[in-house]
Amino acid sequence: MKKLFEFKTKTIVATGIGAALFMLLFMYIKVPTGIPETDIQTAYGIGAFFAALFGPIAGFLIAFIGHAISDAVQYGSPWWSWVVASGISCCIVGLVYPRLKVDEGIFGGKDILKFNLYQILANAISWIVVAPVLDIVVYGEPANLVFTQGAVAALSNAVSMGVIGTILLFLYSKTRSGKGTLSKE
C-alpha cells in the first residue's frame, strides 16, 4: 500500500533529480505561444509526472526548489508568491499518487482521467487563487493585473501538465511490467 506522505531515500533522491530537471526545463525549454511573456512552461509537465510517481511531498519540493533556485539564478531573488504556488500545484497533483499504479504498468483511460482531473484542479487552485492572493497580500500588486496573469498561467500550465505529463506517464507505464504478466509457453 502506498502511503501518501512517505519520505524514503528514494523519494529524496527523486526530489533532487526532479528539481534539477525542473530547473533545466524551467530556464531553457519553453514553448512560445505567441503572446509575450506567456510561454508554455514544459517544466510543469515534468513536475506533474514526478509528483504522480513519487507523491505530494516530492511534488511540492520539486517545484518549490526548482522554481526558487532558477528564479534566484536568473533574477537574483525568488518571487516567493509564485514559487509557493508552483509548489502547491505539484503537491496537489501528487495527491493522485496512491490512486495510480503506473509502477505496475497500469495507466488506462480511467487513470488518465483521474490524473487530469487532479491536474486541472491543482492549476486552478494554485494559479487562480493562491498566486494572485499572495501577490496582493505579500507584494501589494494590483488585483486585476495578477488575476489576469494567474488565469493565463493556469491555462498554459494545465496544457503543459495535461499533454506532457499524460504522455510521459503513459510511456513510462509501457516500460513497466505488471504483476502476473508472465505466461507459460
Next chain:
Amino acid sequence: MKAKLFDYIEKDNFVFNLSGMTKLLCFLILTFTVMYSYDARVILVILVFSFWVLHLSEIRFSQIKIMLYYVLVFIAINFVLTFLFSPQYGVELYGSKHELFSLTARYTVTQEQLLYQLTKVLKYLSVIPLGMMFLLTTNPSEFAASLSSIGVSYKAAFAVSLTLRYFPDMIRDYNDIALAQQARGLDLSKKERLGTRLKNIMNIFVPLIFSSLDRVEVISNAMDLRGFGKHKKRTWYAFKPLVKNDVLALILCGLIVLGALCVAFFIDHGRYYNPFAT
C-alpha cells in the same frame, strides 16, 4: 546553455567568511522586510545597505551582468503592465488624487501612482543584490548545511544539495540527447510548426527522463547502502560555525528589520508611507 549556473570564486573578505547560515538568515529576513514595507524611505535605506554589502563582497560586475539584465527587463515589463492594468491603483491606495497630466480619461498620470510604481521598482532593486550575494559568496556545498541549520528538515536540505549537484549532469545529458536527435533530423528551431516542435521536444524528454529515473535508482541505492536517513539528525562536513562577525552581521540585519517595523507601526501606521495625507 551553460553547464555552470554561477561561478563560485572563493575570496577572503568579510562577506565570504560569514557562515552560510548567517547569510541565508540575513537574506531571508531582509527580503521579507522589503516585501512587507511600502515605505520608499525604508526601502532606500535597505537598497543602499544591500549595494554596500555587494561592494564589500568584491563580486565582479561580469558575474552578475546577465542577472541584472533579466531583472531590468522584468522591472520594465512589470512597470508598464501595472500602469496598463491599474492606472489608478495609487489613487485607491493613498486615498487622494494629484493629477500630473492625462493621456486619456483612464490613463491619467497621478503623483500617487508614480509614488506607488517607483516604490515598487525600488523594492525589486533592493532585494536583488542580497540574493546575488548569498548565491555567489556561499560555497554550494554549504547550502544544505545552512538550510538545515535554520530548521529545514535535513532530508529536504539534502534534496536541495542533490539538485545543485546534478544540475550540470542534466544539462550535459540534455545536450547529448538533443544533438543525437538533431543528427537524426529532428528540427527544434522556429522553422517547424508548433505542434511538430512539441512532438520533437517530447522525443528529447523521453530518453532524458528515463535515464534520470535510472539515476534515481542508482543514487538512492548508494545512499541506502551507506545508511542514509537512519538517524533523526546529521552533521555537515561543510558547516561553518558562527563566529564574532556572524553575530555582528545578524545584529545589524536585526536592527534594520526592527527599524523598518518601527517606522511601519509608529510613523506610517501601516505598510504604506503616505505623504499625501494631511
